[in-house]
Amino acid sequence: MRLYQTLRPLIFRVDPEQAHSLTIAALRAMPKRHAPAFAPELASTVAGLRFPSPVGLAAGFDKHGEVAGAMLALGFGSVEVGTVTPQPQPGNFRPRLFRLPEDEAVINRFGFNSHGQAEASERLRKRDGQMGIVGVNIGANKDSADRIADYADGIRGMAPVADYLTVNISSPNTPGLRQLQDEGALRELLAAVRDARSAAGPPNGSRLPPVFLKVAPDLGEAEPAQIVRAAIDHGIDALIVSNTTVSRPPLRSRHAGESGGLSGAPLKPLALHALRRFRAASGGQLPLIGAGGIGSAGDAWERIRAGASLVQLYSAMIYQGPGVARRIADGLAERVRRAGFHSIAEAVGTE
Numbered sequence: 001m002r003l004y005q006t007l008r009p010l011i012f013r014v015d016p017e018q019a020h021s022l023t024i025a026a027l028r029a030m031p032k033r034h035a036p037a038f039a040p041e042l043a044s045t046v047a048g049l050r051f052p053s054p055v056g057l058a059a060g061f062d063k064h065g066e067v068a069g070a071m072l073a074l075g076f077g078s079v080e081v082g083t084v085t086p087q088p089q090p091g092n093f094r095p096r097l098f099r100l101p102e103d104e105a106v107i108n109r110f111g112f113n114s115h116g117q118a119e120a121s122e123r124l125r126k127r128d129g130q131m132g133i134v135g136v137n138i139g140a141n142k143d144s145a146d147r148i149a150d151y152a153d154g155i156r157g158m159a160p161v162a163d164y165l166t167v168n169i170s171s172p173n174t175p176g177l178r179q180l181q182d183e184g185a186l187r188e189l190l191a192a193v194r195d196a197r198s199a200a201g202p203p204n205g206s207r208l209p210p211v212f213l214k215v216a217p218d219l220g221e222a223e224p225a226q227i228v229r230a231a232i233d234h235g236i237d238a239l240i241v242s243n244t245t246v247s248r249p250p251l252r253s254r255h256a257g258e259s260g261g262l263s264g265a266p267l268k269p270l271a272l273h274a275l276r277r278f279r280a281a282s283g284g285q286l287p288l289i290g291a292g293g294i295g296s297a298g299d300a301w302e303r304i305r306a307g308a309s310l311v312q313l314y315s316a317m318i319y320q321g322p323g324v325a326r327r328i329a330d331g332l333a334e335r336v337r338r339a340g341f342h343s344i345a346e347a348v349g350t351e
Helices: 002-011 016-029 068-073 117-125 147-161 177-181 183-200 223-233 265-282 297-305 315-320 324-338
Strands: 044-046 049-051 055-057 078-084 097-100 105-108 133-138 164-168 211-215 238-241 261-264 288-291 308-313
Touching: 016 068, 016 097, 044 308, 049 133, 055 324, 068 078, 078 117, 078 164, 105 265, 105 315, 117 133, 117 147, 133 147, 147 164, 147 177, 147 183, 164 183, 177 183, 183 211, 183 223, 211 223, 223 238, 223 265, 238 265, 238 308, 261 265, 261 315, 265 288, 265 297, 288 297, 297 308, 297 324, 308 315, 308 324, 315 324
Parallel strands: 055 078, 055 308, 078 133, 133 164, 164 211, 211 238, 238 288, 288 308
Antiparallel strands: 044 049, 097 105, 105 261
16 A cells, blocks of 8 residues: 555556556566455355455456456455457547546546457466456447347357356446346347357356346436346346446546546445445345445445445555555455454345
């Protein structure tokens, strides 16, 4: 933490997207290390997968499946790669990533820049499966004539190399994508996803990877219940709540007016409210994963008590450094003990 705080002013002088590329290059060059051991109280089983810690890395950092092992070694209990699209695409024009240090926030409008399914699949096929849980976040190509078919292709193509798959229909940076959250379109999509997963077959004779659905925080009053019903009906294994927001709470940064998805600390109240809405709509029938504005053990504990079985973060790492995941995990273990629980799973939904 102290070292990163010393280096942060230098890092922040570099264009944010360039700084991210340099970080990925540095992580790729690091010698391989084993994943750390976590307190046993932090382990839990979600969607049939054993997570050693509930603190995962959200999609968006390791877009192309280059450094999943390195991030697990740095203290994340799981890593979500992507978003990966069927065909390579450059994404939106630069600049498309903005730091808002005064707000501990980030705005991005990447637009699913991806090296494509084939490259990500080849990288992930070579990874050490013993290191930990690696999921793959899949999306549709911007110019696709059939986005539902793109998701089906993503399921079939990435199922053999993923511990779980996330269907991302909640990015605000691909025009029209969020319309797939509408009930009719969502049911058509999830039916195609279910059929594609069945057709893919389990890799190496093992079980089929579970499928998660990532939703937006900017939803109407009736939408959480509609999404939950559709997810349960089509065998979705968990919901990730939530993606970035297109809304703009009061911000101090000069970049506040940039278009794109807002993440980081200002997203926290909205994402927490969305999580509570989905918990109420699901009644605990569907596992929830909390994301958006999580930057401390207190934030993570609040999401868990509000109904999240797992949490994910990314923006906090930009402001606190790569050790944030391990610090949050250690803080959660302490809270579990103080509350008198035997495991983190006992705390889920106890607020």
